[in-house]
Amino acid sequence: MRIRFLGTTGYHPTETRHTCCIVLPDQNIVFDAGTGFFRLREHIQPGRLDILLSHYHLDHVCGLQYLIDIVHEKEIKEVHLWGPPGLDQIERLFQPPFFPLPLDQFPVKVKLHTIDKKKSFSFRGHRVKTQLFPHDDTGSLGYRLHTDGKTVVYITDTIADPESFELARNADLLLHECYFRNSMEERALETGHSYSSLVGRFAAAAKASRLALIHINPLDPEPEFCLREVMEHFQGAFLVIDNQEIDL
Numbered sequence: 108m109r110i111r112f113l114g115t116t117g118y119h120p121t122e123t124r125h126t127c128c129i130v131l132p133d134q135n136i137v138f139d140a141g142t143g144f145f146r147l148r149e150h151i152q153p154g155r156l157d158i159l160l161s162h163y164h165l166d167h168v169c170g171l172q173y174l175i176d177i178v179h180e181k182e183i184k185e186v187h188l189w190g191p192p193g194l195d196q197i198e199r200l201f202q203p204p205f206f207p208l209p210l211d212q213f214p215v216k217v218k219l220h221t222i223d224k225k226k227s228f229s230f231r232g233h234r235v236k237t238q239l240f241p242h243d244d245t246g247s248l249g250y251r252l253h254t255d256g257k258t259v260v261y262i263t264d265t266i267a268d269p270e271s272f273e274l275a276r277n278a279d280l281l282l283h284e285c286y287f288r289n290s291m292e293e294r295a296l297e298t299g300h301s302y303s304s305l306v307g308r309f310a311a312a313a314k315a316s317r318l319a320l321i322h323i324n325p326l327d328p329e330p331e332f333c334l335r336e337v338m339e340h341f342q343g344a345f346l347v348i349d350n351q352e353i354d355l
């Protein structure tokens with residue numbers, strides 16, 4: 108299974124990283140739609156596209172405004188958006204003065220699926236489990252996707268809690284945010300983000316096979332520092348860069 112990192116930072120883009128967007132090119136499944144979403148057109152197939160959203164802060168959804176180009180060039184027939192409660196508000200991104208074309212006038216059918224109490228669901232044969240993690244008012248939805256014989260877990264924008272690892276248990280690949288170094292623990296707890304040692308302990312408790320660090324702090328000049336701190340607790344961690352593709 109291929110996984111391609113189209114955006115690997117949080118909050119705002121940098122010269123080398125766009126905000127969160129990760130695609131499974133062979134499955135037409137996307138995690139979050141940050142600014143890295145513009146790169147999607149090169150990495151999807153005609154047909155149906157499913158986008159799994161963690162929450163609605165703009166660094167995770169602003170890329171949805173680039174959908175028109177992408178669906179037009181790739182002959183996408185249907186777009187399905189999945190996300191926690193609040194998903195109906197996404198239509199505001201497409202209304203004046205923010206955008207000229209309302210979602211219901213798009214040249215392609217866009218269907219919204221709010222994940223409320225239904226924590227497990229399937230689409231096109233892919234099985235998904237979710238868990239709402241704490242983050243600001245709305246929380247951030249973590250996804251456990253089982254497809255092609257592999258389990259990929261996506262968790263971002265929350266304080267990793269090594270006691271609450273069930274969603275990531277035995278994952279082949281855990282994609283987890285790591286926004287702060289250990290020295291910034293206090294800032295992490297204030298802002299609802301993770302710091303290195305918690306992320307490492309979370310992956311170790313879950314017995315994940317590998318851990319890719321995502322949603323890197325755009326202001327950290329040396330993200331490798333976080334990686335070293337994570338690896339004190341979990342050896343299978345690695346740092347990804349934009350446009351990197353890995354095979355599971």
Ligand SMILES: [Zn+2]
Nearest residue numbers: 117118166264
């Ligand atoms: Zn974020």
